Amino acid sequence: MKGRVLARTHCSVCDHPGLREFQWVEERCYRRCPQCFATLMDPAGWLSEEDERAVYALHDNRPDDPRYRSFLGRLAGPLLEVLPPGQQGLDFGCGPGPALAGMLEEAGHQMALYDPAFFADTSVLARQWDFIVCTEVVEHLRHPLAVFQQLDQMIRPGGWLGIMTCFQTDDDRFAEWYYRRDPTHIVFYREATFQWLAEHFRWRIIVPRKDVVLLHKTA
Numbered sequence: 001m002k003g004r005v006l007a008r009t010h011c012s013v014c015d016h017p018g019l020r021e022f023q024w025v026e027e028r029c030y031r032r033c034p035q036c037f038a039t040l041m042d043p044a045g046w047l048s049e050e051d052e053r054a055v056y057a058l059h060d061n062r063p064d065d066p067r068y069r070s071f072l073g074r075l076a077g078p079l080l081e082v083l084p085p086g087q088q089g090l091d092f093g094c095g096p097g098p099a100l101a102g103m104l105e106e107a108g109h110q111m112a113l114y115d116p117a118f119f120a121d122t123s124v125l126a127r128q129w130d131f132i133v134c135t136e137v138v139e140h141l142r143h144p145l146a147v148f149q150q151l152d153q154m155i156r157p158g159g160w161l162g163i164m165t166c167f168q169t170d171d172d173r174f175a176e177w178y179y180r181r182d183p184t185h186i187v188f189y190r191e192a193t194f195q196w197l198a199e200h201f202r203w204r205i206i207v208p209r210k211d212v213v214l215l216h217k218t219a
Helices: 049-057 066-082 101-108 122-126 146-156 190-200
Strands: 020-025 028-032 037-039 086-091 110-114 127-135 154-166 203-208 210-218
Touching: 037 110, 037 203, 049 154, 066 101, 066 154, 066 210, 086 101, 101 110, 101 127, 110 122, 127 146, 146 154, 190 203, 190 210
Parallel strands: 086 110, 086 127, 127 154
Antiparallel strands: 020 028, 028 037, 154 210, 203 210
């Protein structure tokens, strides 16, 4: 399988044309972008959409699980510090158990849900929101730049985009990294990747802790 022509030549995060081969792992090729430093699985290694949804259905993310709520609090805590009271938000890619939306509602915000597999009401994508949250979503995106463009259009000026995904930091351990071993994870971001996105969309960026990014649409 090594040595065949790869399907992807442009970075799906920043559209840079100079992707470089990074590593082969388990007959999957991963490529590195020299502009935004994202690491991308070649499309030949992607699961089918049916198989991908079957993996999602195995996730046990119950809204009443205190450990899961603590995990989501890594994003909810910093986000709640910057949100004014009574905002309208969207949990984008909420999955079957929208625990984060429930936590933000408990804090006094109004929440809507969207997930193509579990909450597929696309009407919520046709309006603007005070804030949008994406937890454990962006690593699954087949066309991330297009989705970030869509999210930017869906956020009101002055609004926030909160993202949680595990930053890729250690090239030497990439092959054995638990996050890479999930076959539905096809895009891996570094903090520098979000810095590029912030500059591209003219967002103000805050990284309150590892794996959490807050992006402020200032205009």
